[in-house]
Amino acid sequence: MIVRRTAAVLAATVVIGTALVPAAVADGSSPSPTASPAIPSGLFGSTDPTYDGVWRQSLALLAQHTVGERPASKAVDWLAGQQCANGAFAAYRADAAAACDTKTMVDTNSTAAAVQALAALGGHDGGTRKAVGWLESVQNKDGGWGYTAGGPSDANSTSVVVGALAAAGGKPGDVKSKEGGSPYDALVKLSVPCDGKGADAGGFAYQPDKHGALAANADATAAAVLGSLGKGLVTTAGKPLPHGYTCEKAATPTPGQAANNGAFQLARLLHDTPYLKSAMPGAKDRPDYGNTADAVVALAAQGGIAETKKPLAWLEKNSGPWATASGPAAYAQLILAAHATGTDPRAFGGTDLVERLGATGPAVQASAGAEKKDQKDQKDDNKGVNVWWIIGVGLVGGIGIGFLISGRSKKQQP
Structure with a gap:
């Protein structure tokens, strides 16, 4: 799972830090810049939302829901309103009132993320069913998905779907192409065999290279561990492994x-340094914070809580x-990593991640906690009212009670 700033049509991609970007952008041949669109009031973030x-929005709503917050209605409405009539989502539609057409660049990643958020929040069954229907309609022969409909299957897209x-x-295993391929089949084919071939063994490739060879990618591996386990962006720790990873x-x-082999590779990468490094070819040897957070989630989901301690502490x-x-x-991403490991996201290295996200x-x-407190306070108030009513009745003595009983008796008489 990565923070995507992705153009909707991808002929080729490379990974930069936590962002999957078009090759054209990576080599400096990006299109002429355009004016940043106005940020809708219901949208999280202040940067240009065109590509993400x-x-x-989906990740933000998922994170808030996971920690017991009730997201703003307009934030949820904004996300639901981005859906096209065919069920798909694009990375961003500035004019959601306009009908989607062939020029609307919908993609599997935005659609799958929106499904996870709206399903968690509830009340959007119709929309999520349509979105799932669209995803199933663009499944590849091998059982996987590419970023765009019909694009070659990749580990990240298949896993988020x-x-x-x-x-x-x-x-997920029951969702098969006409040729019988399931999502798990597609992921297994992207798994690098454990045959002793260096650091790649056990990891997952994003896609095969032009010769069909598999080279492990840490970002793809973190995503595919979750996908192979049948889990989504929000997960909790799996049963601890009795003998560690092999x-x-x-x-x-x-x-x-x-999934276990992929977690083995992540744990090995994090053994010497508590963080993963940039996967972009030719990039400086620098930390990849987002990929490290995703690796923590993947390791926790697979049962490797012990292996998450150092990278989690480094992130904090x-x-x-x-x-x-x-x-x-x-x-x-940090909130979901904290959640997966049972860490308090409101005290993450001295930072309240929930508050920062909300801002x-x-x-x-x-929040769920605030609602429970309000309900308790209301019950306490009611108890107080009842107590003082009884005391008041007692003070007025028999006259007051007699009046109440008399009045009730008269109403009951024919």
Whole structure:
């Protein structure tokens, strides 16, 4: 799971930090810049939402819901309003009132993220069913999904769609192409065999290279571990592994074996340094905060709580400036990492991530804790009223009680 700032049509992609961007942008040949659109009042974040509006909104709403907040109605409405009539979502539609057409660049990642958020919030069953229907309609022969409909399957897109299918109440393994391929089949094919080939063993490739070879990518591996487990962006810790991770050799691993092997590779990468590094070819050796947070979620989901301690502590100490610069999706990633490990996101290295996330968007309606307190206070108030009413009745003595009884008796008489 990565923070996407992705153009909707991707001929080729490279990973930069936590952002998946078009190759044209990476090599400096991006189109001429256009004026940043006005930020809708219901949208999280203050940066141009053209390439990540739905993605960052979905993560922000998921994170708020996960910690017991009730997101602002206009924030939820904004996300739901981005959906096209065919069920799909684009990265951002400035004019959601206009009908989607062939020029509307819908994608699987925005659609799957929106499904996970709206399913968690509830009350959007019709919309999520249509979105899942669209996702199933663009499934590739191998059982996976690419970023765009018909694009080659990749580990990240397939995994976020698996999360959407599960969030909507379905069984991802039962969703198969006409040729019989399931999402798990597609992910297993992207799993690098455990045959001793260096640091790549056990990891997942984003896609095969032009020769069909698989090179592990840490970002794809973190996403595919969750996908292979049938889990979405929000997860809790799995059962601790009794003997730690191993890279299990198998001609065709099961999804569970592939997930374990992927976690093995992540744990190995995090053994010497408590963070993952930028995956962009030629990039400086710099920390990748978002990928590290995603790896923490993946390791926790697979049962590797012990392996999450060092990277989580590193994030608590170092991720503040990155999250401030990156915005709502970054805060959401950290909250989801905290949630997966049972860490308090309101005291994350001295930072209240929930408050910081809330400051990037419309104010929440209320938190679950606040609602429970209000209900308790109301009950206490009612008890107080009842006590003082009884005391008052006692003070007025028999006259008052007799009046009440007399009045009631008269009303009951024919």
